[in-house]
Amino acid sequence: MSNGELVIQARDVRKVFRVGDVEVHALRGVSLDVRRGEFVSVIGPSGSGKSTFFHILGGLTPPTSGSIHIHGKDLRAMSEADRTELRKKEVGFVFQKYNLLPTLTAADNIAIARHIAGTEDGDDRQFREVLGLLGISGRLGHKPAALSGGEQQRVAIARAIVNRPSILLADEPTGNLDTENSAAVLALLRDLNARLGQTILMITHNPEAAAYGSRTVEMRDGRIV
Amino acid sequence: MINKLVVANLKHRPVRTLLSVLAIGVEVTMMLTLVGLSEGMLEDSARRARGVGADIIVRAPGTSLMSLSSASMPQKLMDFFAGQPHVALAAGTVVHPIGGVNTVTGIDLDEFNRISGGFKYISGGPFRRPDDIIVDDFYAVQNKLSVGSTVNLMNRNWRVCGIVEPGKLARIVIPRATLQDLAGATGKLSQIFLKLDTPAHTNQVIAALKEKLPDYQMYSIEELTSLYSVSNVPGLSAFIGVIIGLSIVVGFLVVFLSMYTAVLERTREVGILKALGASPGYVLGIVFRETVLLALAGSLLGIVLTYGSRWLIMTLVPASLTQKIVPAWWPIAGAIAVFGALIGAMYPAWKAARQDAIEALSYE
Ligand SMILES: Nc1ncnc2c1ncn2[C@@H]1O[C@H](COP(=O)(O)OP(=O)(O)OP(=O)(O)O)[C@@H](O)[C@H]1O
Ligand SMILES: [Mg+2]
Numbered sequence: 230m231s232n233g234e235l236v237i238q239a240r241d242v243r244k245v246f247r248v249g250d251v252e253v254h255a256l257r258g259v260s261l262d263v264r265r266g267e268f269v270s271v272i273g274p275s276g277s278g279k280s281t282f283f284h285i286l287g288g289l290t291p292p293t294s295g296s297i298h299i300h301g302k303d304l305r306a307m308s309e310a311d312r313t314e315l316r317k318k319e320v321g322f323v324f325q326k327y328n329l330l331p332t333l334t335a336a337d338n339i340a341i342a343r344h345i346a347g348t349e350d351g352d353d354r355q356f357r358e359v360l361g362l363l364g365i366s367g368r369l370g371h372k373p374a375a376l377s378g379g380e381q382q383r384v385a386i387a388r389a390i391v392n393r394p395s396i397l398l399a400d401e402p403t404g405n406l407d408t409e410n411s412a413a414v415l416a417l418l419r420d421l422n423a424r425l426g427q428t429i430l431m432i433t434h435n436p437e438a439a440a441y442g443s444r445t446v447e448m449r450d451g452r453i454v
Numbered sequence: 455m456i457n458k459l460v461v462a463n464l465k466h467r468p469v470r471t472l473l474s475v476l477a478i479g480v481e482v483t484m485m486l487t488l489v490g491l492s493e494g495m496l497e498d499s500a501r502r503a504r505g506v507g508a509d510i511i512v513r514a515p516g517t518s519l520m521s522l523s524s525a526s527m528p529q530k531l532m533d534f535f536a537g538q539p540h541v542a543l544a545a546g547t548v549v550h551p552i553g554g555v556n557t558v559t560g561i562d563l564d565e566f567n568r569i570s571g572g573f574k575y576i577s578g579g580p581f582r583r584p585d586d587i588i589v590d591d592f593y594a595v596q597n598k599l600s601v602g603s604t605v606n607l608m609n610r611n612w613r614v615c616g617i618v619e620p621g622k623l624a625r626i627v628i629p630r631a632t633l634q635d636l637a638g639a640t641g642k643l644s645q646i647f648l649k650l651d652t653p654a655h656t657n658q659v660i661a662a663l664k665e666k667l668p669d670y671q672m673y674s675i676e677e678l679t680s681l682y683s684v685s686n687v688p689g690l691s692a693f694i695g696v697i698i699g700l701s702i703v704v705g706f707l708v709v710f711l712s713m714y715t716a717v718l719e720r721t722r723e724v725g726i727l728k729a730l731g732a733s734p735g736y737v738l739g740i741v742f743r744e745t746v747l748l749a750l751a752g753s754l755l756g757i758v759l760t761y762g763s764r765w766l767i768m769t770l771v772p773a774s775l776t777q778k779i780v781p782a783w784w785p786i787a788g789a790i791a792v793f794g795a796l797i798g799a800m801y802p803a804w805k806a807a808r809q810d811a812i813e814a815l816s817y818e
Binding site for chain 2: 284287289290310313314315316317318322324328329330331332333337340341342343344345346349388
């Protein structure tokens with residue numbers, strides 16, 4: 230798998246937050262290559278810049294300096310509108326908690342991602358394929374409040390990949406779950422990676438969870454070590 | 455899909471949604487009731503004027519059609535008019551205000567019967583005494599009167615001698631001589647109605663009469679009733695304008711507060727949508743769609759409430775107020791409600807659209 234095309238190419242990425250007069254150096258030169266089909270676990274202590282790195286990769290915020298290419302597209306040159314487009318087509322996000330829109334059912338939470346991306350009327354096969362992998366087909370008509378944390382996370386993952394993004398970014402997807410639910414979510418990620426070849430980057434604090442990935446990178450003080 | 459989200463959002467906070475719809479509904483009813491009252495009362499006046507059966511109305515010099523004029527025309531004019539070519543009949547009336555929008559009209563019953571074909575009595579009959587009073591059915595119902603009842607008007611007691619079908623001249627009529635005495639206008643009239651032998655000659659007759667009495671106001675009844683319109687009543691258009699302005703402000707405030715709280719409590723949802731690739735325009739669209747839906751639901755409710763207010767008026771004060779249902783104003787009132795609501799949603803929508811996704815997602 231590691232000889233596929235480069236999906237992420239990050240070179241010396243830096244991010245400085247200015248809080249009043251204080252400069253916070255969240256990223257101090259991160260370089261990382263990820264190839265298609267990889268499942269990379271990202272570990273590191275709190276405050277080491279993991280989430281910040283993901284937000285930049287996903288186009289939620291621009292880097293201060295350095296170069297990043299996602300699927301060959303240069304993030305540095307991107308406008309706000311370009312980054313919106315990137316989030317729509319190239320990346321899928323899963324966060325630690327409260328991922329779903331509370332007023333919509335699980336199925337509609339997934340459907341709205343397709344609506345936003347404009348793929349609503351497209352091929353339904355990929356949609357059903359994803360739903361099949363979730364293992365909660367009977368609960369798709371429920372609203373998030375009626376689902377367990379693990380079920381919610383699986384719906385969030387389905388929503389994140391329903392538009393076939395180049396990369397799935399999961400920021401501590403099991404951080405809020407018990408062992409059993411964690412195992413179900415991690416198994417789903419592994420299935421997606423193995424069966425659909427989905428490229429995945431996952432932040433975790435748990436070494437057992439990290440072991441699901443094909444490769445682990447560690448961050449410390451805004452750098453990859 | 456986006457509509458599903460919009461409806462789901464509105465259903466998520468049913469009380470807030472219902473209150474917003476109700477407030478917009480009241481706003482719309484306020485406008486429609488006012489317009490309905492204005493048009494209803496004017497139409498009613500026009501119908502009563504037509505009910506007289508005359509072709510021409512004459513009023514004293516310098517009077518305005520829409521305001522009450524004191525009795526200032528000499529009664530002797532009647533003889534002059536009666537002698538003019540084509541004039542078949544003449545009837546003079548005295549109009550006296552009795553507070554609010556109500557007036558008492560003094561008539562000579564014989565004269566009036568000749569020109570109008572007479573009242574249709576539901577009960578009772580013509581005047582027999584100087585203190586007799588004839589009222590129409592609406593007035594009788596509103597004031598719980600029947601033949602033989604006593605009414606106090608202008609500090610005097612009157613005996614109801616007849617109750618008649620509405621739609622002719624006035625709701626309350628008394629003998630002309632009595633009213634002239636009471637109003638200190640002996641031998642004076644407020645208006646004179648003329649009936650012609652050939653109604654087709656109305657305009658020529660008016661032209662001929664105006665040459666002889668240039669200062670007097672003369673209108674054909676057709677012209678008169680067409681003048682009963684909102685724009686001809688001094689101040690009415692401005693008043694309606696003020697009420698519409700207030701309605702817009704009410705709609706603006708209600709929707710502003712409602713959407714502002716909605717956007718605040720959905721900070722996280724907006725973050726999720728943005729992480730999914732929703733553009734600021736998409737977020738804006740959701741807020742505006744919700745707003746339009748609220749305003750349309752409120753407009754529908756407002757229209758329904760208009761029937762309620764008409765029922766109330768018909769039940770409680772049918773003789774004082776007449777409210778017409780004016781469907782032509784439904785889209786106008788609806789558009790005004792949507793307009794006010796959209797202005798109210800502007801700031802909340804803008805706030806949601808430019809919200810930073812990361813900040814929104816770390817918000818708990
Ligand atoms: N919006 C921001 N403004 C200012 N400082 C920020 C902002 N976001 C992150 N930081 C700072 O940047 C550094 C890296 O934060 P980040 O959230 O990326 O760490 P992390 O590795 O994800 O930590 P955790 O494991 O606790 O989630 C921290 O010092 C944090 O305080
Ligand atoms: Mg983090």
